[in-house]
Amino acid sequence: MKRLYDRAGYLLLAFGFLFVLFVAFHSDDWLVMMWRGLLILFTGGRSDPAG
Numbered sequence: 001m002k003r004l005y006d007r008a009g010y011l012l013l014a015f016g017f018l019f020v021l022f023v024a025f026h027s028d029d030w031l032v033m034m035w036r037g038l039l040i041l042f043t044g045g046r047s048d049p050a051g
Helices: 002-026 028-042
Strands: none
Touching: 002 028
């Protein structure tokens, strides 16, 4: 059973990665918004890393 779960996890990761690539190539605004969201998460709520 564990092997089945591992394989499903890898498939989910692969599909998620492909989806992100697809959306990134077709919509720059979405990529910019996602990047800003990641920056906000990593900087603890501040919109600019330098501040």
